[in-house]
Amino acid sequence: MTYSYYPGCTLRNKAKDLDMYARACAEALGFTLEELEQWQCCGGVYPLGSDEIASKLPSVRALDAAKQKGQDLVAVCSACYHVLKRVNDDMANVEDIQTRANNYMQLETPYKGETKVLHFLEVLRDRVGFDELKKKVVSPLTGRKIGAYYGCLLLRPSDVMAFDDPEDPTILEDFIRALGATPVVYPYRNECCGGYISLKEKELATSMCDKITDSAAGFEAECLVTACPLCKYNLNKSGKLPVVYFTELLAEALGVKEGAL
């Protein structure tokens, strides 16, 4: 199975490992991430202005490119996934945005949200299957207590993202379990890390992250796992628990970590 792949800017810089491990794991699990030939930055945040169109176009281009190939579009970064999925939802359901974006794009066939956007974790859950994944684990992470950190972008708004239960998600816990480790369920796992507020009000972001890491540590998590470069950045600043990308854990369990980077 081959998927169109949208890495995103951060995965070319600060979060290179998130990207490289994802590709290596995909091959180990028997599917291919085929990077879109031309992709532009998703913008990092979904533009909330209902009349804002320009900053949605990079996503539309990526979505249409995947449509041309007849492939589902996979993202690994929470933020890219969030933006792509929400713009896709607009293109399918918001007539005004659909019309204006298509007027601008001048595509041969207008794009109307046909592409299915998947997060890498969804590919693991819904396409590979966690039971199948478990079978492919060569070095299980037995005994490790890992706290899943979801953040906001994967889960909300839940009617559009339709990723998992926004209040009591389980996908990362199931993932951790499949790798042989023990998931630590703690209440702040779906609370905000502060996001970009860390650029402006560093202390606020730190206090938000402290709440998260203190809670996880209280429930005896040894480390946190996330899919978002910004969450990782903020949580690292807090510095109380090691934070790793889920792809890194996956690569370790599948025995492809060494060769990946």
Next chain:
Amino acid sequence: MQRIGVFVCHCGSNIAATVDVKKVVEMALKEQGVVHAEDYPYMCSEAGQSRIGEAIAQKGLTGIVVCSCSPRMHEATFRKAAERYGLNPYMVEIANIREHCSWIHKDMAEATEKATILMRAAVAKVHLNAPLQAGESMVTKRALVIGGGIAGIQTAIDIADAGYKVDIVEKTPSIGGRMSQLDKTFPTLDCSACILTPKMVEAAAHENITIHTYSEVEKVSGFVGNFTVDIRKKARMVDIDKCTGCGVCQEKCPSKKTPNEFNRGLNNRSAIYTPFAQAIPNVPVIDTTACIKFKTGKCGVCQKVCQAGAIDYTQQDEIITENYGAIVVATGFDTIKLDKYGEYAYGQSKDVITSLELERVMNAAGPTKGHLERLSDGKAPKEIVFIQCVGSRCSDDRGKPYCSKICCMYTAKHAMLIRDKYPDTNVTVFYIDVRTPGKNFDEFYRRAVEDYGVNYIKGQVGKVIPQADGSLLVQGVDLLDQKQILKKADMVVLATAIEPNPDVRKIATMLTASIDTNNFLTEAHPKLRPVESPTAGVFLSGVRQGPKDIPETVAQAGAAAVKVIGLLAKDKLKTNPCTAKSDELLCNGCSQCANVCPYGAISYETKLINDHGIREDRRVAVVNSALCQGCGACTVTCPSGAMDLQGFSNRQILAEVDAICR
């Protein structure tokens, strides 16, 4: 040629504000056969009806069209009026220009045009109406009550006291229902069991009441006055006549790990069990999914210890068939599932419980013997937070749009009882609104606040956060102070929304009774016929119809009983003459109509038919008009067009369609 009168009702301003009634009258007079047309503010009033009478007498009307509200509302009224003035009641047709027109349109020109078209269709139909005579059917003087909670028990007792036989069918092993799970009842704080169990005993001892517990209604056929019902009596594996209710079997049963439904799963029960000590009948059942004997074949302890020899592993489900004149649905409610409310940590912490679970915790016969304690560590909670409207008044699909009605009062009750018994425990209640209409209700709530110092905070809770030390943090908002609150708690109680029991669809389908978008059974009229279902002979009692507390439930149960008694008091009922009729000359005996008939009203006989001089024996359909309910399924199925519905003939319906398309 018919002489038709058209009567256009204003319904005050209900119709007249949107439909130009004068114009409809004017247009009616242009219709063929219409010799009289007039409008009147309230056609259904005495004066309105007598105008119809005058027109019948003066103009020699042979058919009448009333342009008014839904026929469900006043068809019977106008048919009775016509009959009074000497016209066959089935010569009256209703054009529904209120529900189907004025109430749903805003533009007067558009609504007037539509009203005119509806009038025209009704006139076209009346041209083809023929006088029909209602037949008679017998009434079986026995009632069925589905559900053995307080609603069902009260309805049954009231019917039985009037001298009629009643059967209660209850799916669990005992009657008693939700009320038997409650500790105290508002606003008087009397003990639930103390006022319920005498009623249970009264029902069980009543000479006119038969109780089928651990039983379910399997099939319903027939019609008002003549229902035939199959009841599945599930195998108890215990002989109800031999068992003495000593309870030794339950003590000795080695399988004790099944969640106790009666205690909301807060503790476990044995595989052979009675739900609670005052159960009626006091005869246990064997849960075969938990019983070691049924799972592995090796055990049989209960049989060995039973002195009465009542245990019988070979019992099979039994289907009994009974006839009833009326059916009352009193199947009650449950609390909604909370799996979509992850933010309250219900599944994550044992110390987050629902209010119904708290009832069991506070009940002396409950899992903690009535001691208020945390279910995680058995410690006494010093800070308790109640969250109201969990799943009620909800605008998304996680909960219910309606107010569950009972939660404000039972939360005040819980808060007050806890403050009374454990004065050093603080109680905080988060609420959206406190709704306490009802006799002595607001006084009760104010007592909780003013005399018992319960801390009421207007605002909702966003998250309940289990802490590593086992305590809980409640993150909410105080809307009046406009600030966020982070409150430490030892226990959180969720006032969970109630919903009709999930078997509602099955029962509604069996009874052809309609349900609303929230799965509550619909009333025949929300204000004027609140305990009757639109299906004749089916009545509603208790929360099945809508959220209500115990006093209201008991009142409604009595009202349902009165309606049943009114029905059973009649020896004969008039039957609907709008039944199917087969044209023997066209019928080819194919059996398709009999296959679709839900009432078993069609049979076949071989008859000598004279078809234009050709005399031959043919197999033809015959409709039993006493059984036929006029649903029309056979008429649309019949491939040769032999089957027709009197009063709704194919010709009449096509004439209506033609008139609409004209």
